[in-house]
Amino acid sequence: MLNERQDEVVRAITDDGSFRVVALRTTDTVKAIVAAQRVKGDEARWLGELVTGTIMVRETMAPDLRVQGVLQSAVGRDALIADSHPDGGARALVQRTRGGTLVLGDGAVLQVTRTLPRGSAHKGVVRITGSGGVSASLMAYLQESEQVASAIAVCTVMDGDEVVAAGGYLVQLLPELGEGQLAVMTARLEDFPPMSTFLKDDATTPQTLLAELLYLMPYTVVGSGAVRYQCRCDSQRLRATLSTLPPAELESLIAEGKDLEIECDYCHVEYRFPVSELKTLLAVD
Ligand SMILES: [Zn+2]
Numbered sequence: 001m002l003n004e005r006q007d008e009v010v011r012a013i014t015d016d017g018s019f020r021v022v023a024l025r026t027t028d029t030v031k032a033i034v035a036a037q038r039v040k041g042d043e044a045r046w047l048g049e050l051v052t053g054t055i056m057v058r059e060t061m062a063p064d065l066r067v068q069g070v071l072q073s074a075v076g077r078d079a080l081i082a083d084s085h086p087d088g089g090a091r092a093l094v095q096r097t098r099g100g101t102l103v104l105g106d107g108a109v110l111q112v113t114r115t116l117p118r119g120s121a122h123k124g125v126v127r128i129t130g131s132g133g134v135s136a137s138l139m140a141y142l143q144e145s146e147q148v149a150s151a152i153a154v155c156t157v158m159d160g161d162e163v164v165a166a167g168g169y170l171v172q173l174l175p176e177l178g179e180g181q182l183a184v185m186t187a188r189l190e191d192f193p194p195m196s197t198f199l200k201d202d203a204t205t206p207q208t209l210l211a212e213l214l215y216l217m218p219y220t221v222v223g224s225g226a227v228r229y230q231c232r233c234d235s236q237r238l239r240a241t242l243s244t245l246p247p248a249e250l251e252s253l254i255a256e257g258k259d260l261e262i263e264c265d266y267c268h269v270e271y272r273f274p275v276s277e278l279k280t281l282l283a284v285d
Contacts, residue, residue: 007227009059009088010206015218017176019185022059023169023206023213024227026052026090027199030156030166032229033092036267040161043094046071046104047080048156048166049134051092054082055227056154056170057112057138066115071134074107076100089230091266106130110137112145135168142172149173151185155195165199169209181217188213231267238262238271243281250282 009024030048034040039047054069061067064086071080078100082092094102108128115121124145128137135152142150154168171185192213198204210219242250242260253260260273 005205008206009055009225009227010210010221011059011223012210012214012219012221013174014181014214015220016178016181017174018178018181019214019217019219020060020172020174021169021210021213021219022056022172023209024052024056024059024167025204025206026055026166026168026227027163029055029090029227029229031163033090034163036229036231037092037094039094041158042104043080043102044161044163045156045158046134047082047092047094048163049154049168050080051082051084051090052154052156052166052168053134053138053152054112055084055090056152056168057142058084058086058114059223060142060148060150060170060172061114064117066117068113068115070111070113071104071128072109072111073100074103074105074109074128076103078102080104083232085230085232087230088226088228089232090227091229091231093266095265104128110134110141112138112141151189153195155199157196157199167199167206167209168195169213171213184217188215231264231269233264233267233269233271235271239273239277239281242273242278245281247282250278254278254282 007025007029012021030051033051034044050069050071054067058067067084069082077097079095081095084090106129110128111125113121113123124141126137126140126144135154138152139150142148151171156163157165198209254275261270263270
C-alpha cells in the first residue's frame with residue numbers, strides 16, 4: 001500500500017448475507033494529518049489509527065453521517081480528535097492543555113459521535129482497557145453503542161518516528177449469519193496475519209485485502225470511494241463565527257487597531273481580518 005497508490009475505502013457484503021467487510025488504505029491521509037499536527041512517534045501512531053478507525057466506522061453507517069472519534073487521555077484533558085465526512089475528507093487535531101501529557105493506555109476513553117447533516121448527534125463512549133488499543137476500543141464501541149459484533153484491525157506502520165503506511169479492515173456479523181460461516185470466519189481471523197504485514201507489502205490494496213478476508217466466500221463490492229486529508233475551515237465560516245461575537249468584544253478588537261489573526265487548529269492555515277472588515281461586522285449587527 002505504498003505511494004503510487006491512492007487512499008481508498010471499499011465495502012463488500014457476502015452473497016449469503018453473513019458479513020459486511022470494509023477495507024481501507026489511509027497512508028497519504030494519515031501522513032498529511034500527522035505533518036499538519038506536527039506529531040511523531042506514539043502520538044502519530046495513535047492518531048493514524050484513530051483517523052483510520054473513524055473513517056471505517058463512518059463507512060458502516062448511513063452515507064450522510066459525519067463521524068468524530070475522540071481519544072481522551074487517561075490523565076488530564078489532552079485528546080486526539082478525528083473527523084470523517086461523507087465526501088471522503090478527513091482531518092484531525094491534537095488537543096493539548098498547558099503542561100498536560102497525552103496518556104493513551106489503560107483508563108483512556110474513546111468517544112464516537114455521529115452527526116446528521118442537520119446537526120442531531122448521537123454519542124457513544126467506551127473506556128480503553130488492556131493492550132488492545134484503538135482496534136479493541138472500536139470493537140467495544142460498535143458492540144456497546146451500535147449492538148453490532150465486529151472484528152477490527154487498524155494500524156499505523158512506523159519507521160522510527162515517521163509514518164510509513166496506514167490502513168485497516170472491519171468484519172461485521174450480519175443478522176443472516178449462520179453458525180457454520182461464523183466458525184469459518186472466526187478460524188480465519190485467528191490465523192490472519194497482523195495488519196502491519198499487509199501494509200508493508202506493496203501489492204496490498206483494499207481490494208486484495210477484501211479477497212483475503214473473504215477467500216472462498218462469494219461477495220459483492222457494494223461501495224468504494226477516495227479518502228483524503230481535507231480541512232473544513234474557510235474564511236467565510238470564520239467570518240460568520242466572528243459576526244456572532246458580542247458587539248462589545250468586536251469593539252474592543254477594533255479599538256486595538258490591529259488586524260485579527262486566527263489560525264486553524266486543524267491545518268494551521270492563518271486567516272487575517274483587517275480592522276475595516278471587523279467594522280463591517282459590527283455595522284451588520
Ligand atoms: Zn483548517
